[in-house]
Amino acid sequence: MKDFRTLQILDLCKGLFERLGVDYPVMRKILAVKLTMDGRRTPTIFNQQQAKKKNKPEENGFLKSLGMYVLLSLFIIPIMLFFDNYLYQMSIFFGIVMFLVMTSMISDFSNVLLDLKDKTILQTKPVDKKTISAAKTVHISIYLFFLTAAIAGAPIIAGTIKHGLLYLLLTLVGLVFVDLFIVVLTAIIYFLILRYFDGEKLKDIINYVQIGLSITIAIGYQILARAFEFVDLSITFTPSWWHYLIPPIWFGAPFELFLNHDSSGYLVGFSLLALVMPILMMMIYSRMLPSFERNLQKLASQSGEGKRKDNRWKNWLAGIVCRSHEERVFFRFADHMMRNEREFRLKVYPALGLSLVFPFVFIFNEIRMNSYASLVASKWYLAIYMACLMIPSAVAMLKYSGKYKGAWIYQTAPLTSLAPLFSAVLKVFIVNLFLPVYLVLSVIFIAIFGWRVVPDLLVVFVSSILFTVIFSVFLKDSLPFSESFADAQQSGGIKILLATLGIAMFVGIHFAATLVPFGVWGYLILLLLITYFAWKLAYKTMWNVKT
C-alpha cells in the first residue's frame, strides 16, 4: 500500500486527534486501507466507458473521476461571471454543487455510510469505537473535500477574481455548510428508508439514483453547453414563501446580504436557515445514530420479500410473441433477469433515458432555427431514429451479467439448441426496454406532427426489430448473461460507429420513401418481409448454438 499524500497532510493534525482521545496511528492505518479500496472502485461517472484494465498499472479510479467533475465545473464559470444578481447566481451555483455532491455521494459513497463489513472486521479488533468513528468521519470528509474542490474549484477562482476576497470567504464557509447539510440529509434519508423498508428497497433506490446521475451528466453536457446563450439575462428576485423550502437559495442569500449590503428580511431569514439547518440536522442525526446502526443490520438480513404476483400481461405476451415452449420459458427468465439485476439496469437504463431525450435535441434546434409551424410541416419526425441508436450498445450488453457464473445452467439443461434463448432474450429487450421508449416518443410525435406520421412510426418500429436482429451479431460467440461486466470492453467504439452508420442508411431509405406516393406503405411491407425472414434466418444460423 502506498503512502497517501492526503494522509501525510493529515499527519499535521495528529496532535488534535490525540487530544480528542483518538488512537491516531490506528486511525491512519484504517484510512490508508479505505483510500486504497476507494481507488480500486470504478466510479459511476465512468460507467459507460469502463475499459479493460487487466494489464495496466494500478490507477486511482476516484481521482480520475474527479477530472470529470472538473470538466463539468467549467460550465458553471459563466454563471459566476455573467449574472449580476448574487442571489440568483449563487443559488444556481450551490444548486449544482449540491446536486452533484449528493448524487455522487449516493452512487459511489453509499457503501461507506452503509458499511456492514466494518463492524465485523474492525470492531472485533482491539480498536476503540471512538477511533473507528473518527476514521469514518475523516474518510467521508476527505472524500467530500476532493469532490467539492473538483466541482467548485474553478468557479470559485473565477468568481474571486471578479468579486473579491470577501466573496471567496463566504463561498468557502458556504460550501462547508452545504457539505455538512448534504451528508446529514443523505444519512437521514437512508435512515428513513431503512426504517420503513428493507435493505433491498434501499439498494434499488441507490441503483435508480445512480442511473439518474448517469443520465443527468450526459444531458447536462447538452444543456450546459447551451447555457452561454442565456447568460445575458438580468433577473429581479421577488421572494415568496416557497423559496424557504429550496436549500440552494438559503446558501445564496448571504452573498446578497454581505456583498450588496441588502439586509431585507427575507435575506436574513434565508441566511439564518443556511446557518441553522445543517447544525440542527446534525443534532437530529447524532440522536438517531444508534437506531440507524441497528436498522443497518436490515441490509444483511434477507427479510422475506412479499410474494410477487405473476405478471398476467407478461404471461399473455409471452404466449403471443413466443412460438415454442422453450422460448416462453426463456422469455420469462430473461424478463426476470433484466428486471431484477441492478448492475444490468445501471449499464443499460441510462442509454434508455438518453434515447428518450435525444430526438428532442434536434427538434428544439429546429424550433429555434425556424418556427414551431415549420417543424410540424417538416420531416423532422425522422428524429425518432435517434432513439434507435441505443439498440446496438444495449444489445451488446445482453451478454453480461453480474452473476454470470450462473450460466452453467444452459449447458446442463436438456436442450438441443439455444436459439430459443437468443430469440427470447431479444424479444424481451424489445418489449421491456425498447417498446416503452418507443411508445412514449410515438405519443409525443403524434401530438406534434399529427396522425399522418403513424405509418412512418410503424416503419421505425419494424426497422428497430430488424436492427435488433442485425446487431445480435454482437452476441456472437457468447451466451446471454454469461460474461462478467468487468470484461465489458470499451463497448467497441468502431463497432458502434459502424452500427450508427448502418442506422443512418435506413434513415436515408426511409426519407427517400417519403418522397414517393405510398412509398412509406410499400417500404413498411417490404421491411416486414425482410424482418420476418431475417429473424428466421438468424434463428436457424447465428443463434443456433448447440449445447
Add this chain to the structure above:
Amino acid sequence: MELTSREKVIVIEQNQEIALCLKGLKKDYGSKQVLKGIDLTVQRGQIIGYIGPNGAGKSTTIKIILGLEGDYSGKVEIFGEEVTEQSVDYKRKIGYVPEVAELYDNLTAREYLTFVGELYGLDFQTADQKAQQLMKVFGLEEVYHARIASYSKGMRQKVLIISSLIHNPDLLFLDEPLSGLDANSVMVFKEILAVLAAQGKTIFYSSHIMDVVEKISNRIILINDGNIVADGSFDELKQQNHEGTLEQIFNQLTGFNEHKALAEEFVAIVQGV
C-alpha cells in the same frame, strides 16, 4: 476469612485458568428473547463444541463476547476481567473467524493481513513475514499479492483463518471455519486446533457439522432456544441420552424427530412430477 498470601496466589492462578466466564447472559431483540440466561465457565486449553439449531443464539453469544452487540444483561468475563462496552484491550487475546467470509476483498492478501496484524498491535514487518509464511503453509504463496476478490471460497477461508491467528491469540472463536476447505486442508486445520489446545489455547468451535464437532471437542455445549440444554464431554452426553452419535443427541435434545417424515415427503414430491 483472611487469606494468606500463598492462598491469594492460588486464587489468582485459578482465575488465570479460566478463559471465559458468562453469568446470566440475557439478550432480546424487542419482544424476541434470544438468550435466556446463559451461564458458562470455560477452562484454558479446552476445545468447546458450541452447537445448536439455527436461531438458537449461538452467533449472538459470540457477538456479545466480541463486543459486536450491546444492550445485554448479565456478565461477560475474559481471563478474569469483566468486559464492558468500553473495554478494548481484551480483544488482543481473541481471534475470530466469522461465519460469513467478510473481508475487504479489494485488498490483496498481503495488504489485508498486514492491516489486521497491525490493528492487533504487531509491527508491519512482523505481520508481513508471518502472513507470508502462513500463506505458504496453506499453499497460497503465489497469490499473496493478488486481490482477495479473485480468490476461490476455500482460499478466502484460509485468509480468514490466518487473519484470526496472526496475533497468536489465547482464545479463538471459530464459526463454521471449515467451510470451503478441501479434505487435506481440513486435516491440517484440525491438527492445528489440537496443537493449539495442547499449548493452552482455548477454542470455541461453532458448527453444524456434528461429526467434526464430535471428534475435535473435549466439551460440547448445546444451546437451544436461548438456553444451554446440554453441557459435557461427548461420552457424558452419550451416557445421559442413550444415543450413539452427536447428531442423534442433537436431534433428541432439540426435539426434532421428523427427519424421516420430511425426507419421505420431499422424495414423494420429487417423484410426483
